[in-house]
Amino acid sequence: MTEQQPNSQSTPLRIALIGCGAITEQYYAPALKEAGKHTSLEVTALFDPAQQRLNAVEPSFPGATPLIEFEALIAARPNLAIVASPPKFHAAQTIALLGAGVHVLCEKPLACTLVEANQMVAAAQTADRLLAVGLFRRFFPALQTIKALVAGGALGAPTSFHFAEGGAFNWPAASASFFQKQHSQGGVLLDLGVHLLDLSCWWFGSPASITYADDAMGNLEANSHIQLTYTSGLTGEVRLSRDTPCSNRYVIEFEQGKVVWQVGDANHLDVRFKGITFPLSGVLREQSSGQDQAADTYNQSFVRQILNVVAAARGLETLRVPAAEAISSLRLIECCYANRQLIPMPWLSPAELERAQALATNSALTPSTSL
């Protein structure tokens, strides 16, 4: 079943928001308002099974119909749905929406498992609908610049990278589902790691080998350590944490220099050239409307993502981050979980360590995934 999409800028694209948690309240609500100033769109429906969450988001979209039944939302037939529910619902909701002829922007992680992700991508192909994934960091000018540096060779080939991200958890989660294994099949790796591993795949391709350790002992990991090697000789280290302080820096060593990106700084990069004393640290700029100005910030990049999906739904642009792009990083994540080891924790006594190992073994998924 398909439906004619409004392809005129003057006809509002009807958008439904699925899930009214913190991501919707703090990101999608303000971003959609801003996007509405640049293209014609209308949020016509909100869905959340919790009335309290609907009440929290409703004031942002007074014209939208609040719904606590997902089937009612399907019946409302929006042009585009933004799926921002807890990850365990992504696959079922997205597949149902696609089947009803609705384009979907699904928040990251696309799915909890590779199987689900492949089913979602296949459903989009079958329904001939768009399926985008909310890996919005790909819209950051700084990260696009790194992509160009890696591909273009201006600093030579990359030789190693060290990414560290996280710190004490401060996301204003609206529910405890983040920390319950029955709702969220992964911890910091699935939550934050999906961004880092997506970027590593986007920049460097798939690794030849990967080793992984975390500290889940019966539930969800708060710390993850990943080592990656590539056939080119490139090596990488990724550290993720919801627990300990982190530098929140991505450092990429090249043959002729080094690039440092501070997490969240969407339009800023530090570049050090080999043999030159003074590193460059500056704001990336772009020509826009005949003016030289600072490239998009973090929040502006989030709005760009929505504008791209809306334009793609109208057939005016190509989708910049289609869901199929998320498959590589999800494969890495699944491989990590399937081959996980317990991070060394030298403060544990032998008795504690023995119990920790037993609990960690129970935390692991059945080893089935390989690169």
Place this chain on the structure above:
Amino acid sequence: MAPRIAVLGASGFVGSRLVELWHLTGWASVRPVVRNVGSLARLARFDLDWRLADASDQAALTAAFQGCDAVVNLIVGNPDVILANATASYRAAQAAGVKRMVFMSSASVHGQAPAPGTDETSALHTHHRFAYNTAKVLAERALTQLRDGGSVELVILRPGIVYGPRSRWVSDIADQLLADRAYLINGGAGICNAIYVDNLIEAIQQSLTSAAADRQVFLVGDRERVTWLDVYASIARALGRDLTRITHLDPPQFSRGLKHTLSGLRVSKPVQALLPLVPATLKQAVKGAIKAATASPNPSKWQLRMATGPVVSEEITQLQLCAVQLPCIKAETILGFQPKVSFAEGMRRSIGWLRFAGYPLPR
């Protein structure tokens, strides 16, 4: 059967280690009680029976404590939180039928540099330079008074510098050393009343089980006499940093500036009573004048950058001037407290955590 113990403030440094240790050893069935969902991040490594409750919400705490044999109160926060929690948590424990509460106070009730001869019998006062110290004194008093009229047994522990994995004493000193901003007063000869976190947890266990501990207050610390130089040197060696890069200072003098004095005046009761009567324009004018009077002058554009030294804190200075190792005789006698982890081993484990957390330790 292991006792069921609610741990209030379970997401903090001591709380998270306590939950980890008791859950992994099975010493207790732990119920972490935390303020909000986000505080579960570290605890969620384990499959635990947790509860959410605001530290000052007696009804929520009562629900969280239901079915528990004991409560370990490790609440940290600003002085208002510490005080509000003391009363709310005791009354909640009483309402929930809890048998005993262990309250984590601090050796700082005696000041950062206590006088020779200080022990649990020393008189406490409420005019400390640091509001935290005063809040702990007032919390102890409130709890002791509640115990006199209540049925929940109460044990108060006063540890000194608690260190270990995730302790700020370990990470802050490492950060200062890495940034060449570490400093020692009087060569670091002052006594650090250190206690490794596992030794403190041992004292908590004994406080929960010792029949004679009710209504008692205990100072607890490690066995060794440890100086601040010992602490800094241990971490510096692990980081491969040269000890000569630590700045050595004579004890600096601290004075309360104009801004501090005016801030104190502003929160005083008479001024608070008068403030609603003052026109907004006049308030703005006074605020502007204070800002102008206390602002730093703009640097000359000819001025070259100078090496920035460490930022010296009054609290750290006072701690480093401590000349007294606080006694643990009472804890040894009544609780049977015998710290098992030596300073060297405690530091080894703490440095292991620095490696875990990604600090640049040489292999």
